[in-house]
Amino acid sequence: MPSLALAVDFGGTKVEAALVDADAAVVPGSRHRHPTGPDRTADQLDAAVAEVVRGAVSTLPGGVDLAGIGIGSAGPVDVAAGTVSPLNVPAWRGHPLADRVRALVPGVPVDLRIDGLCIALAEHWVGAGRxxxxxxxxxxxxxxxxxxxxxxxxxxxxxxxxxxxxxxxxxxxxxxxxxxxxxxxxxxxxxxxxxxxxxxxxxxxxxxxxxxxxxxxxxxxxxxxxxxxxxxxxxxxxxxxxxxxxxxxxxxxxxxxxxxxxxxxxxxxxxxxxxxxxxxxxxxxxxGLGDEGPLIGAAALVHRPELVG
Missing domain, CATH: 3.30.420.40 (ATPase, nucleotide binding domain)
Structure with missing residues (x-):
């Protein structure tokens, strides 16, 4: 079984999570999505993240461990603190998204970056920027x-x-x-x-x-x-x-x-x-990657760490 990363993409319209293999392929059936939006409370947004993360993890094949978790989020972000303050999501300011996801999947390393960097990594890795x-x-x-x-x-x-x-x-x-x-x-x-x-x-x-x-x-x-x-x-x-x-x-x-x-x-x-x-x-x-690009980019944080500055 190939190495798998849990990829999470949080934006102003939706949050998604999926399993992605080391060849940048999204595992069929693992992709889960939930709306976000400017009118959601912080607790509702946390619940949306938990729903998609648990949904993706539930599809992990038996006997396979996650290599890591990559999170791409709308910004600004604070990488050192693991927090996010998406401009279009006012309920989250300095929100500890990395810790929230870490608590959902204990024992798995987490890397959080701004979503724009994730899309850049994805396009450079397997997309229009190869x-x-x-x-x-x-x-x-x-x-x-x-x-x-x-x-x-x-x-x-x-x-x-x-x-x-x-x-x-x-x-x-x-x-x-x-x-x-x-x-x-x-x-x-x-x-x-x-x-x-x-x-x-x-x-x-x-x-x-x-x-x-x-x-x-x-x-x-x-x-x-x-x-x-x-x-x-x-x-x-x-x-x-x-x-x-x-x-x-x-x-x-x-x-x-x-x-x-x-x-x-x-x-x-x-x-x-x-x-x-x-x-x-x-x-x-x-x-070159359509709407899978942000998830592939989040997975690049795990599978292609040498690309991350």
């Missing part, structure tokens, strides 16, 4: 997260929040962000904030799925909203590439699938933003 030495992994969903692989390793980060591109401020925008900034990428290009902007322009839908359907149908407000989000992503990517000379930006998350046009606008914005050839060479691509 062969790239400098990679930014991004999640565009309820929020916008990110993580960096530089020189084939996760970028060193004292607090664990390195690469959190969602709170880089983007020129030409003034949207207020809960982090205290203005014009942050997350405040412009996340799914909920893009829908909110579209509604100020007369759009009547309420979800990213509504916006995707309207975009596919040619609705001009939906088209403008996706262009706006893509342009902001591209500008942020161009700035990040100027800073750390990226080869690839791999983007996953539910809202990243709103339309292929999101990527087209992001690429066009990079070209408009800079005359530097080393920046224009960056490739902006969809995740």
């Amino acid at each position: 062969g790239a030495h400098n990679l930014l992994g991004m999640i565009v969903s309820t929020g916008v997260g990110g993580g960096l692989v530089l020189g084939d390793r996760g970028a060193p980060s004292p607090s664990g929040n390195g690469g959190h591109i969602g709170h880089v401020e983007v020129g030409g925008f003034d949207d207020a962000c809960p982090c205290g900034g203005r014009g942050c990428l997350e405040a412009i290009a996340s799914g909920p904030r893009t829908v909110a902007w579209a509604r100020t322009q007369g759009f009547e839908g309420t979800t990213g799925e509504d916006l995707a359907a309207a975009h596919a149908a040619g609705d001009p407000v939906a088209i403008a909203a996706v262009e706006r989000a893509g342009r902001a992503i591209g500008q942020a990517v161009a700035s990040a590439t100027n800073l750390v000379d990226l080869d690839v930006v791999a983007i996953g998350g539910g809202f990243s699938r709103v339309s292929p046009a999101l990527f087209e606008h992001a690429r066009a914005a990079v070209t408009r933003r800079t005359a530097f050839d080393f920046v224009r060479r960056v490739k902006i691509v969809p995740s």
Whole structure:
């Protein structure tokens, strides 16, 4: 039986857990999911985590021990303390997520990191970033997260929040962000904030799925909203590439699938933003792993510890 990791992914919309083997394959039948969200209490969120962790562990084959537990969480995080304070989950501030999971599965080592780093590790390991030495992994969903692989390793980060591109401020925008900034990428290009902007322009839908359907149908407000989000992503990517000379930006998350046009606008914005050839060479691509990417990245903390800065 191959070595198995318990992978946990906690975000602003849902928490998931699954068993993942050393070849980055999610074990069939082991994946469990529960909603989260900004209206849940701390106890409800803890109960959701416990439900999915216990569900995944219950599928562990007899006689097989877990090699470890990897947790990816929306940030900010405090790696040294094992705590999380997801911006879009106000009930958790300095919440001891690592200890909560450790208590559910005693005796198994736990490694907690920001979800953006996990997606970057997954894409570098088996996804769209294979062969790239400098990679930014991004999640565009309820929020916008990110993580960096530089020189084939996760970028060193004292607090664990390195690469959190969602709170880089983007020129030409003034949207207020809960982090205290203005014009942050997350405040412009996340799914909920893009829908909110579209509604100020007369759009009547309420979800990213509504916006995707309207975009596919040619609705001009939906088209403008996706262009706006893509342009902001591209500008942020161009700035990040100027800073750390990226080869690839791999983007996953539910809202990243709103339309292929999101990527087209992001690429066009990079070209408009800079005359530097080393920046224009960056490739902006969809995740190669679909919605399993965050779980595979959490498992990389266990199976590929040499990748972790």
